[in-house]
Amino acid sequence: MFGKSAFAAATALCAFSMMMGGTALAKDWKKVTVGVEGAFPPFNSTSATGELQGLDLDVIKEVCKRATLECNIVAQDWDSQIPSLLSGKFDVVLTMGPNEERRKVIDFSDPYVVTPNTFLVAADGPLAKLPHTGENLSTDTEKGQKAVAEIKEVLKGMTLGASLSTSQLKFVEQNFGDVVEIKTYKSSEQVQLDIEGGRLDGQFDNVVFAQDRAAASNGTLTTSGPLLVGGIQATNVCLGIRKAEPELQAILNKALTDMSADGTLSELSKKWFKVDLAPAKG
Incomplete structure (x- = not known):
C-alpha cells in the first residue's frame, strides 16, 4: 500500500514540478x-x-x-x-x-x-588572380572541391590570415593548413593592415567585408578567388x-x-x- 501511495505521490510531484518548471522557463521578454x-x-x-x-x-x-x-x-x-x-x-x-x-x-x-566567402589580397601581389575568381561555388559539390584543390596549389608557401573564432579560420585550417602559414587575429580589420603592410599574402573572409575593404583601399587591395559556400563555412x-x-x-x-x-x-x-x-x- 505504501509503495503505491509513495509512487503516486512522487508521480504527482514530478508532474507538478515539470508544470511549474515549464512556467518558469516561459520568459516574458521585454x-x-x-x-x-x-x-x-x-x-x-x-x-x-x-x-x-x-x-x-x-x-x-x-x-x-x-x-x-x-x-x-x-x-x-x-x-x-x-x-x-x-x-x-x-x-x-x-x-x-x-x-x-x-x-x-x-x-x-x-x-x-x-553571404559567401572569398580572399582579400594585395592588388599587385601573387594571389591577385586566383583560379575561379568571381565564380559562385559550393564546397559540397565536386566542382567546388576541385576549385579548392587548384587554389591550394597556388597557396603553397603563402601566409594567410583569419580572425579568431570564425568559420573562415576553420575553413583555412581544414583546407590549406598543411601548405600555408596561418596567422590569427582579434578582428578582420587587423588582418587587412598586415596585407597592406606586406606581412600577409591574403585573408579569407566574408565577401561583403572583403569587397568593402578593397573599395576603401585606394586600389591597394582586391578580392580574388571564387565565392564559396558549403562545408564548415557559416x-x-x-x-x-x-x-x-x-x-x-x-x-x-x-x-x-x-x-x-x-x-x-x-x-x-x-x-x-x-x-x-x-x-x-x-
Whole structure:
C-alpha cells in the first residue's frame, strides 16, 4: 500500500514540478542585451565619435522595434561573443553564422542575409588572380572541391590570415593548413593592415567585408578567388541566442519574417552592400 501511495505521490510531484518548471522557463521578454564586434564593416563598425553603425545595427534596431524589445547593444571582441552569450552577459549576438560546431552550443534565428566567402589580397601581389575568381561555388559539390584543390596549389608557401573564432579560420585550417602559414587575429580589420603592410599574402573572409575593404583601399587591395559556400563555412548571417530560449527565438524570427515579407531586409542589404543579399522569401 505504501509503495503505491509513495509512487503516486512522487508521480504527482514530478508532474507538478515539470508544470511549474515549464512556467518558469516561459520568459516574458521585454529587454535584451545584444553583443556586436563593432569592427567588421559594413556589417558593423564604430565611427570616430564612438557610434555603432552598419547593417547589423539597422537590423537589430528594427527587430527590437517590431518586437517591442528594449535593446542594450554592447561592443566587444569577436572571440568573446559566444562565451558572453553562454554566461548570460548577452542575450543575442550579431553577425553569427550557423555551422555544425556552433550549433552544438548555441541556437540561431532565421538568417537576415546570406553571404559567401572569398580572399582579400594585395592588388599587385601573387594571389591577385586566383583560379575561379568571381565564380559562385559550393564546397559540397565536386566542382567546388576541385576549385579548392587548384587554389591550394597556388597557396603553397603563402601566409594567410583569419580572425579568431570564425568559420573562415576553420575553413583555412581544414583546407590549406598543411601548405600555408596561418596567422590569427582579434578582428578582420587587423588582418587587412598586415596585407597592406606586406606581412600577409591574403585573408579569407566574408565577401561583403572583403569587397568593402578593397573599395576603401585606394586600389591597394582586391578580392580574388571564387565565392564559396558549403562545408564548415557559416554563410547564413543570423542572430545567435542561447539554447532553450524558444520564446526569444520565436520573437526574433517573427520580426525577421515580417521584415523579409515587406522588403525591409532587402532594402537594408542594398543600403549597406549595394546589392540585395537578403534570404529568398518563403
